[in-house]
Amino acid sequence: MSSVTALAVLCGLVLGAGLWLTIVRLPFLRSTTLAERIEPQLKSRNLESRLLRAPTQNLTPFGPLERILRPVLRDAMTYLSRFNVGSAALANRLARAGSPKTTLDYRAEQLLWAGAGFVLAVLVVAVRAAAGQFSPALLVVTVIGSSMAGYLLRDYVLGQHIKRREAKMLSEFPSLAELMALAVAAGESAMGAMDRVTRSSSGELSAEFAIVIADARSGKPLPEALQGFSSRAELPPLVRFFDGLVVAVERGTPLAAVLRAQAADVRDAAKRELMESAGRKEIAMMVPLVFGVLPLTVVFAAFPAIAALDISL
Missing domain, CATH: 1.20.81 (Receptor-associated Protein)
Incomplete structure (x- = not known):
């Protein structure tokens, strides 16, 4: 596949995604929630101007793009949460991390990280295709692996945050x-x-x-x-x-x-943990000592004797 063909395929994917987002979010295609149906019938209405509301915090540096994709991600997370059996455990982990995010917000972040890995993999594959090194098998493995790596990396970051906070x-x-x-x-x-x-x-x-x-x-x-x-x-x-x-x-x-x-x-308990950590690091320090310093010491000690034997011979 030539570079022109790869670039055309990439542009077609971007155009198709944009058209799909435009069509899916049309008013007559969006499902109306119960709150939206009964809101006009309520006597008490919120007359506060939307200009005075606090701005919604963005999860990514792409503000307008994130505002466009947020309804789609929210709908996808709401649908996928029906099949998620680990919501309670995830909510507990978020509480341990001191995060105000809900499970849906966290899953949306994981999807964004997976999407970032997908985009990065597509860019790498496009660069390799432009250089004439395109392989369909490598494309599939790179894209899927990068997406899964981004998804799992968000979970790893959450685990590290929990460890630091508990410490x-x-x-x-x-x-x-x-x-x-x-x-x-x-x-x-x-x-x-x-x-x-x-x-x-x-x-x-x-x-x-x-x-x-x-x-x-x-x-x-x-x-x-x-x-x-x-x-x-x-x-x-x-x-x-x-x-x-x-x-x-x-x-x-x-x-x-x-x-x-x-x-x-x-x-x-903190003193005991410090002593145990010092003991583990002391054992780890033996590795460069035994395999690095000790052989050099033996060489420096034995080399004069070997040189003297060569001279005597």
């Missing part, structure tokens, strides 16, 4: 627990101590405390709000911490000593 929460936990212990020992209740800690500190764990306080102030019982965070978090120290708060609130047990003990346990 920050564990590093903040001992200090916040001791602050809560001081507030409780001074006569504050569990919720009052948490509120004081939230107002006097910042970070990922403070943001979670603020969510718990907001749930409690909105009418949810404090033990239920604390258990809600325990179900979102998968860090054993934090789960034990909030379980201890639940027991203290429900049964009135002393809390200051428990908080100090949990803070000390987390610091001890």
